[in-house]
Amino acid sequence: MAFFTPEQIAILSASTVRVDLLVKLEFRSSTQYLWNGSTDLVTGGQTWKPMHGTGVIDGLSAPTGTAAEAVTFQLSGLPDQATDLLRMALEDKQDATQQLVTVYLQLFNADWQPVGVPIGIWWGFMQPARVTRTPMQGTEGAIQSITLQAENAFFNRSRPPYGRYTDRDQQKRYPGDKFFQFTPSLLFKTFTYPDW
Known part of the structure; x- marks a missing residue:
């Protein structure tokens, strides 16, 4: 059984490859499906909620060994978001601790329609979320953000x-x-x- 479908191989072989990352956060209370686009994305049998470009993933790499790695997920501008990640981070720290987070790779065609199912490329265990707020800048106001660190399977x-x-x-x-x-x-x- 091949890792990629023939259609995905054709897209990956093209001179222009359209791809984005999807994140599945399995909190104890609920599972959140997120991506950095601007609309709901239906793929892999799930509806992935848009983060409108405010999500950042730092430290994601292709592991070549059995070293412990940490990946940091950050979401800024929380009050306008459709998800309730801020509530989960503030109400119960245990809601995220040692829960599974998975990062997927999603391929798109020239019309930005998803091709095939999301491909899992990284998974790890979430640590307690931290909520931060930037200082106010004149009339701009402050930006709240959630930072969530996850350790891969080789941690500890x-x-x-x-x-x-x-x-x-x-x-x-x-x-x-x-x-x-x-x-x-x-x-x-x-x-x-x-x-x-």
Whole structure:
């Protein structure tokens, strides 16, 4: 099975490629489908809400190894947005913590109509959102924005599961084994070897 459809390969092979990023935020309370366009986008069986160019994704790259990476998502100018991301960020920090975020690549034809389904290119786990506000500039007012950082799947993977020399970890590895049960009692104990 090919990763791209023949139609997508033809579009990617053209001299002009029309593409945009779509973001799926799976909050505990609801799932938000967003893109940086100006109208609702129906593709992949979902309706993606427009951010009117106010969304920014920073740190997105094509990983070539197993290094931990962080991607930052920022949305500015919140009061005019159709989504309720500001409410979710302010009311409950746990609504986003360790929840899944996925970034998709969407191809378009010459008439800016979506071609094929969105292609997943990155996913990670959201950290608590931060809301910031710029200083007022004369009559311009201030701009509120939400910044959300997400860590990829390799975040915190250097620590092996149940890799400590404790009774709790040993019970997870080998239930019933009591080898490490007495480890704390051995602290500062003197052993004489060989004992004649």
